[in-house]
Amino acid sequence: MVTRDALASTLVTLVQMAAVVALTPLLIGMMRATRARLEGRAGGRLTQPSRDLLKLLRREPLQADGTSLVSRAGPVALMATSLMLAALLPLVATRTSARVPDDLFVVVSVLLLGSVSLALVGLDSGSAFGGMGSSRHMTIAALLEPTVLLAVYALSIPAGSSVLSDIVATRAESPGTVISPVSLLALAALVMVILAETGRLPVDNPSTHLELTMVHEAMVLESSGRDLGWLELGSWMRLTVLLGLLGNVTTPWGIAGSAAPLTVALGLIALVAKVLGLGVAIAAVEVFLAKVRLFRVPELLAASFVLAFLAVSASYLVTGVAT
Amino acid sequence: MSPLVWAAVTAAAGGSVVSWLAPAPRRSLAAGIVAVLQATAGVALGVAVLGGARVDMALAPRGTALAALGRLTVQPTALGALFLVVMSAVALVAAVFAIGYVRGPSDSRTAWTSWFVFVAGLQLVAVAGDAVSFLLGWELMALGSTALVFTEHAARTAVRSAGLWYAAMTHLSFLLVLSGMAVLAGHAGSVDLDAIAAARPGGHTATLAWLLLATGFLTKAGAVPLHVWLPRAHPEAPSHVSAVMSGAMVKAGVYGLLLVSLRLLPAGPRWWAVALLVVGLVSAAYGILQASVTSDLKRLLAYSTTENVGLMITTIGLADLYRAADRDDLAQVALVATGLLVVSHAAFKTLLFLVAGSVLHATGERDLDRLGGLGPRMPVTSVTFAVGALAAAALPVTSGFVAEWVLLQALVRGGAPSDPVLAALLPAAMGVVALTAGLALLTFAKAFGIGCLARPRSDGATAAHEGSRWMGGALVAAAAVVVGLGIAPGPLSRSLASALAPGAASASPLGGVSLPGLGIGLDPLGLTLLALGCAAPVLGAAAWWARRAPRRRVELGWGCGGARVSPRMQYTATSYAEPLVRVFGQALDPRRELEVEHYDESRHLIHGIRYRHEVGDPVESGLYARGLRGVAALGERARSLQNGSIQRYLGYSFGALLVVLLVVSAW
Numbered sequence: 001m002v003t004r005d006a007l008a009s010t011l012v013t014l015v016q017m018a019a020v021v022a023l024t025p026l027l028i029g030m031m032r033a034t035r036a037r038l039e040g041r042a043g044g045r046l047t048q049p050s051r052d053l054l055k056l057l058r059r060e061p062l063q064a065d066g067t068s069l070v071s072r073a074g075p076v077a078l079m080a081t082s083l084m085l086a087a088l089l090p091l092v093a094t095r096t097s098a099r100v101p102d103d104l105f106v107v108v109s110v111l112l113l114g115s116v117s118l119a120l121v122g123l124d125s126g127s128a129f130g131g132m133g134s135s136r137h138m139t140i141a142a143l144l145e146p147t148v149l150l151a152v153y154a155l156s157i158p159a160g161s162s163v164l165s166d167i168v169a170t171r172a173e174s175p176g177t178v179i180s181p182v183s184l185l186a187l188a189a190l191v192m193v194i195l196a197e198t199g200r201l202p203v204d205n206p207s208t209h210l211e212l213t214m215v216h217e218a219m220v221l222e223s224s225g226r227d228l229g230w231l232e233l234g235s236w237m238r239l240t241v242l243l244g245l246l247g248n249v250t251t252p253w254g255i256a257g258s259a260a261p262l263t264v265a266l267g268l269i270a271l272v273a274k275v276l277g278l279g280v281a282i283a284a285v286e287v288f289l290a291k292v293r294l295f296r297v298p299e300l301l302a303a304s305f306v307l308a309f310l311a312v313s314a315s316y317l318v319t320g321v322a323t
Numbered sequence: 324m325s326p327l328v329w330a331a332v333t334a335a336a337g338g339s340v341v342s343w344l345a346p347a348p349r350r351s352l353a354a355g356i357v358a359v360l361q362a363t364a365g366v367a368l369g370v371a372v373l374g375g376a377r378v379d380m381a382l383a384p385r386g387t388a389l390a391a392l393g394r395l396t397v398q399p400t401a402l403g404a405l406f407l408v409v410m411s412a413v414a415l416v417a418a419v420f421a422i423g424y425v426r427g428p429s430d431s432r433t434a435w436t437s438w439f440v441f442v443a444g445l446q447l448v449a450v451a452g453d454a455v456s457f458l459l460g461w462e463l464m465a466l467g468s469t470a471l472v473f474t475e476h477a478a479r480t481a482v483r484s485a486g487l488w489y490a491a492m493t494h495l496s497f498l499l500v501l502s503g504m505a506v507l508a509g510h511a512g513s514v515d516l517d518a519i520a521a522a523r524p525g526g527h528t529a530t531l532a533w534l535l536l537a538t539g540f541l542t543k544a545g546a547v548p549l550h551v552w553l554p555r556a557h558p559e560a561p562s563h564v565s566a567v568m569s570g571a572m573v574k575a576g577v578y579g580l581l582l583v584s585l586r587l588l589p590a591g592p593r594w595w596a597v598a599l600l601v602v603g604l605v606s607a608a609y610g611i612l613q614a615s616v617t618s619d620l621k622r623l624l625a626y627s628t629t630e631n632v633g634l635m636i637t638t639i640g641l642a643d644l645y646r647a648a649d650r651d652d653l654a655q656v657a658l659v660a661t662g663l664l665v666v667s668h669a670a671f672k673t674l675l676f677l678v679a680g681s682v683l684h685a686t687g688e689r690d691l692d693r694l695g696g697l698g699p700r701m702p703v704t705s706v707t708f709a710v711g712a713l714a715a716a717a718l719p720v721t722s723g724f725v726a727e728w729v730l731l732q733a734l735v736r737g738g739a740p741s742d743p744v745l746a747a748l749l750p751a752a753m754g755v756v757a758l759t760a761g762l763a764l765l766t767f768a769k770a771f772g773i774g775c776l777a778r779p780r781s782d783g784a785t786a787a788h789e790g791s792r793w794m795g796g797a798l799v800a801a802a803a804v805v806v807g808l809g810i811a812p813g814p815l816s817r818s819l820a821s822a823l824a825p826g827a828a829s830a831s832p833l834g835g836v837s838l839p840g841l842g843i844g845l846d847p848l849g850l851t852l853l854a855l856g857c858a859a860p861v862l863g864a865a866a867w868w869a870r871r872a873p874r875r876r877v878e879l880g881w882g883c884g885g886a887r888v889s890p891r892m893q894y895t896a897t898s899y900a901e902p903l904v905r906v907f908g909q910a911l912d913p914r915r916e917l918e919v920e921h922y923d924e925s926r927h928l929i930h931g932i933r934y935r936h937e938v939g940d941p942v943e944s945g946l947y948a949r950g951l952r953g954v955a956a957l958g959e960r961a962r963s964l965q966n967g968s969i970q971r972y973l974g975y976s977f978g979a980l981l982v983v984l985l986v987v988s989a990w
Contacts, residue, residue, distance in 0.1 A: 017857075057864070060872035064880035066778045068698035072874070076861050083857035100849040105731050109719050112764055116718065119768050123894070126695075126777035127882030131894020134772065138765040139902040142615075145761030146754045153735055153753065162735055163843070211883060222880045226868055230861065298906045309750060316746035 008259035020086035025050035056229030074121035075230035081114035093256035122219030133218025154311035172252035192304035247274030334361035342435030355422035365411025372404035398452025401822035423793030441467025485555035499539030544576025557625035562680025570673035599640030606633030618896035652840035655824030662819035667722035671714035674801035691896035696779035722808035
């Protein structure tokens with residue numbers, strides 16, 4: 001029976017990966033459409049991002065002399081880490097593989113590997129803009145890390161485990177933990193983390209064309225064709241998986257607890273609904289936000305760190321809050 | 324196993340003779356091979372002891388002059404053997420590197436003799452069974468390393484200042500450890516470490532001994548605020564020496580702390596543990612913050628050593644805290660984390676210092692702002708640099724990731740502690756450790772990205788080439804250890820657990836680490852396979868599209884036009900860290916100078932602009948500079964005591980004699 005379980009678990013993992021890849025361009029399309037509608041523009045079609053991606057992936061990449069293997073391997077590495085996140089995180093179903101548990105620290109390290117690949121691609125281009133984007137990107141990533149770990153850790157205290165599947169499962173079983181003060185503080189911190197990590201407003205403007213304010217766009221400025229395609233898809237997928245995780249933590253219902261086909265199908269529908277819902281909500285809020293100055297971003301991150309720290313301290317020091 | 328001890332001693336003595344006799348062209352090979360043998364003997368002895376062999380012998384033959392010092396017992400415990408293996412293995416790799424690397428002053432007779440003395444001292448510290456042999460080893464280590472730091476004193480003045488700082492700090496450490504050991508030995512009535520441990524001093528004796536020993540060991544380990552020698556001595560010493568100093572010698576301080584906390588004074592009050600934890604966290608955060616804004620590659624590595632040592636001290640303090648709170652299971656996991664951090668840091672920091680040596684050898688530069696483009700020119704160095712940087716940034720699949728993972732597990736698995744001290748300290752510790760990890764990521768992305776990628780920023784970097792095969796071999800071996808321990812950390816964790824904390828960790832079938840007390844495990848091999856499985860479809864799709872649209876090379880990047888101007892338009896290490904300097908301005912003491920020179924004819928025409936940017940070490944400028952000024956002022960004042968008159972000096976002597984007589988009679 002072990003082999004059958006393993007097979008089912010592998011299948012679910014594959015479903016998750018395929019779902020994330022398929023859902024990502026749609027999510028970006030929805031977010032752009034929402035923004036366009038709210039700004040009174042017609043906007044592009046929902047399928048425009050996937051058309052752009054396919055166009056890029058079919059095009060030849062240009063590589064300047066003096067750039068190294070990193071420019072070639074970086075985009076693939078970023079894409080691979082995004083796929084790993086899609087495979088590891090509890091998105092469609094909660095399950096733990098004994099071999100590779102979806103442990104918080106493992107997940108964060110995979111996320112950071114992707115960030116580093118992107119930063120190195122930016123540096124390898126050898127232009128001032130690539131280095132600028134890379135430097136800003138890594139500064140934000142470095143300052144984010146304490147908040148990420150503490151926020152998820154605060155959520156993990158009721159579950160007594162740092163395995164994300166356990167956290168989601170525990171929250172689904174005891175709905176009281178979902179709206180406890182500790183959980184709300186931690187979720188607020190987590191939202192800020194996700195916005196900063198995926199380069200959304202107010203930290204970075206995904207649709208900017210002004211080089212001096214760019215973070216993400218500055219790093220991919222020198223990439224073209226297939227390389228750019230992988231970089232875009234990989235970065236967008238990070239948004240999808242993180243929104244999926246956020247959705248499953250805030251509303252831990254619908255996610256499949258077993259590998260039965262029907263529950264998995266239900267989990268899939270729930271995931272699509274949560275991710276698109278959150279995406280549209282973020283896009284709607286972004287209309288009303290301006291990008292903050294780069295040197296004010298640390299203040300924002302410090303605020304989110306304080307929220308996460310409060311969440312952990314509160315659940316330690318004030319007995320009865322966490323449970 | 325005593326033959327192995329004698330082999331190490333003979334190699335040390337023989338090596339010194341060989342380095343004096345061998346003529347210069349053959350010296351590095353001859354002495355290097357003996358150095359390899361010396362280190363191999365150490366590794367073999369350590370492995371034998373970890374495997375269960377017992378060694379108990381006296382180094383001082385009866386009736387000789389040495390016997391006046393005592394028996395000089397060699398009696399390695401499992402803990403000592405562990406450090407013996409780590410230190411000797413570091414010395415082994417560094418010796419192989421040195422064969423191809425040393426030239427000029429670093430290939431001199433003095434330098435090689437100092438090397439043998441230094442490594443013998445390291446080995447003696449780890450195997451010492453009594454306080455005298457421990458201190459003898461400590462002093463040999465200090466002497467050998469001081470001489471080695473001074474190696475290139477004729478070429479650069481910075482070496483002399485660094486050497487003086489190092490000599491002063493390392494002897495401060497020796498004095499403190501000597502006094503601490505003396506207090507303990509005086510209480511126990513014996514210099515034997517076993518007897519000292521059995522005597523269990525309490526009260527003020529214990530506190531005094533702990534303070535002296537802990538400060539002494541923290542100085543050697545390079546913890547803040549006693550770290551000032553590290554960012555000076557590591558960069559100025561030859562790189563193979565920096566590798567041993569950072570990979571092995573600093574660990575002697577950690578070994579000392581473990582010795583105190585586990586064996587000599589195990590049941591101390593809780594404030595000891597809290598003090599260690601706080602010192603560890605401050606060192607970790609401060610060290611990596613300084614590293615992240617430094618552009619000198621070796622100085623960056625030195626500050627990162629302070630960070631890593633800080634993490635080790637944090638785990639030792641954490642283990643003591645957990646033990647005081649009756650959470651032995653967690654204390655043991657924390658100790659396994661200490662062991663993993665020690666081994667992992669020894670592996671990757673040795674590698675990184677050797678990489679820095681290879682870069683210095685090839686380009687004559689260690690300033691990242693003048694490097695770049697090493698990837699195609701020095702492929703072996705660059706790839707091993709990437710491996711070391713990944714480990715230093717605690718990313719998979721390297722030994723650094725495994726160590727950090729166990730450390731974080733030890734921090735978070737406490738559940739909601741009922742103890743308010745723990746409840747307040749644990750989240751803070753976790754925040755600091757996470758910030759440290761984040762900054763380490765930036766630091767090493769910067770070091771590797773600026774150093775190896777993009778276009779070269781100086782002529783030296785443009786003309787870079789790989790060094791000899793010995794150097795390449797040592798780099799590849801060290802990188803293999805880093806990756807090997809990252810993929811299959813299980814066996815190592817098991818032997819660490821048996822040496823430090825029985826039963827706390829075991830190996831999983833795939834070679835991963837498993838923590839039975841916490842019910843969780845990590846299989847880096849599984850993670851690697853998953854990564855390969857995820858990369859395969861991407862690579863396949865890329866290959867499919869590449870058939871129709873192959874990659875095209877162009878002469879220059881676009882860079883919005885900027886790439887065409889000059890490689891100096893690229894981002895440098897200094898500009899890379901600029902946002903951090905702004906964010907952490909208050910903790911970093913940045914100094915900027917901007918001078919604009921105008922033409923005489925008009926204020927509106929600019930002749931030249933001079934910009935200087937420097938980030939200081941506020942601990943150094945605040946604490947040490949002030950202290951040194953105080954000492955100098957005292958010296959000035961003391962001058963009035965000496966006016967050269969014989970009568971006055973006779974008066975002083977008479978007064979001193981009177982005081983001595985009074986004290987003696989009153990006793």
